[in-house]
Amino acid sequence: MTEAFTALESLSHRFPWPSQRPSVPAVPWVMDYGGRDLIRHLIAVRQPRVIVEIGAFMGGSVRQWLAMSPDIKVVAIDPWPQIEGPDPFWDSHPIGRLHTGQFREPDGLYLAFLATMWDHRNRVIHARGYGCDILPVLHAHGLRPDLIYIDADKRGEEISICDELFPEAIICGDDWLWCDGWCYPTQKPVADSARRRRRVLKTASNTWLIDDRPWTAAERMIWLRCLPQSFVRRFRAWMRARHGCDSSGNPVSPAKNGCDNSHQVNEA
Template sequence: MIPSLSATNQAAIDLLRQRYPWPIERPDFDPIHWSMDGGGRWMVTEKIRRNNVSLILEIGSFLGGSIRDWLAASSTVNVVAVDPWPASWDLKTYAIENNQSEMVANQLGRENGFYQTFLTNLWDNQDRVIPVKEYSPAILYELSAMGLKPDLIYLDSDKVGSEIELCHELFPNAIMTGDDWCWTDEQGECAIRKPVYDFCEKHSRFLKVERATWIIDNEPPSLAFQIRSFRRALKAKWRERRYAKRELAEKQNAA
């Protein structure tokens, strides 16, 4: 079965396209495929395929790395990408701190380089991606008022889960998933975990986690899922150990 947008969603998408149009000309920027992927996105792409997801609401889109994964998972999925892409954020320094190249850092440091780079990265997917340059959670009320009914919501913005309950209130039928399961705050705590656990307990839902990715589900993880997740975790640990050994050997050779 090939998913298609409902009449309500199509009307909301048409309105969003009017409010948040793509520029007429492609920005004078190079594509930058810097994706903050901590692992586990395969769970989301699997959900997209198996649940015939046609509309995704992504909150916190950065440079569009995760969106490319969603588009690759289904030829008919549409994405409403919500992010303020603030011009005030020193993304150049952030890029340097995250071991990005000088070219990447300089481009992101250009005027409005954050948003312009996102547009460049997704330029060939304008028919399936709507960049909503707004702050969440305020924009979520407007999206709901428009009649938008996403099949899946991917949360990757504030790292502390403040939007989980609101998303459920506004879009109760959406699959809820997100990033940053392993992200730690200044106190060394993984801030996203408590609100996700609390939500699952309150609404009698089940949690599936792999590395940085989490999914709130109506059904418990299957045995096949648990085995697959365990195998992937073993492979990830093996890769990390191999990398650590190689890094240690390089330091010893340099010394």
């Protein structure tokens, strides 16, 4: 753990918290689309000490990981981009509408994250940027996370980087059942990574996990409890695809190039 502590100290200087809490409201927005019990169970059983989350948003899942153990440290990666103009995602959600003015202020998302996670700042390092850019920085600082949770780019571009830089880490994430209107873009890179690592691919609703251990009875129960939600999500994706929309309800082109047929939405 000495190496991990040194790496975390170095990163905390690279990505420091401000000296004062931003004077904006906290936004305790949790977007959980199902199956995270699979990750919480893993954390409870194996007690990872260092977790990297790619796509931290308002820290909803980060707070879930922190609640599992007082010894956990999290590196939260997100670009926290500037929002400008109308946006179907923010404008269709009650919390998004409630904080629409705050989010569209300069650095609105970033400041909202800092305010929301302020009480956890001693256990969270916030690295502002895209996962593909930040992961090599973490590696260069000597960080070797136990677990990496990916909830960012739906195409899974960060997965191959994690395979290369952090082959010993357990990787998992969200968006298993997110559909772009034609296929499930996350599923192929996840399945490819599981094959490269020669590990077991576990899924429960929208959550996926590439594990170095076989399914346990407890994990099978989680999968079973998530089955109804999985069917609903697949059916909803199929219905939205029929109307030319992705899982978020945004209009898309009628066909996508490069989608593996085994992951097409018409199998739902």
